[in-house]
Amino acid sequence: EVESSHPLVWTEQLMPVMPLVRFNSVEEAIEFAVQCEHGFRHTAIMHSKNIANLSAMAKLMNCSIFIKNGPSYCGLGYDGAGFTSFTIASPTGEGLTRARTFTRERRCTLVDYFRIV
Numbered sequence: 001e002v003e004s005s006h007p008l009v010w011t012e013q014l015m016p017v018m019p020l021v022r023f024n025s026v027e028e029a030i031e032f033a034v035q036c037e038h039g040f041r042h043t044a045i046m047h048s049k050n051i052a053n054l055s056a057m058a059k060l061m062n063c064s065i066f067i068k069n070g071p072s073y074c075g076l077g078y079d080g081a082g083f084t085s086f087t088i089a090s091p092t093g094e095g096l097t098r099a100r101t102f103t104r105e106r107r108c109t110l111v112d113y114f115r116i117v
Helices: 026-036 051-061 072-076
Strands: 043-046 065-068 107-110
Touching: 026 051, 043 051, 043 072, 051 065, 065 072, 072 107
Parallel strands: 043 065, 065 107
Antiparallel strands: none
16 A cells, blocks of 8 residues: 555556555546556556446546456456457557557456346
8 A cells, every 4th residue: 555646656567566545435546547547548447346436437547448347468358358469559549459450449348247148
């Protein structure tokens, strides 16, 4: 657990380390998460049983991959949804890349809760 100003909060994590910051409300936490993402529009993760909160964060994050209740690799096609893509061109608008299309394809993965099948 760290303060909201801790450098690990504001630096992209490419390692199995996750800083934890406490907030008084989910709205406050989502607003802070949007700031910490820096507009990279790459990947975001949220764990919650509340579909309204998950939807609110997904809309505000506006990223190429949004994982609900699962690890980030679920959105990469590995043991999750869709095809495997190791290049995510979010800033340029392409999203998940593959040879078939260069449009911005976005992926939203929900693990457990609210399963349709």
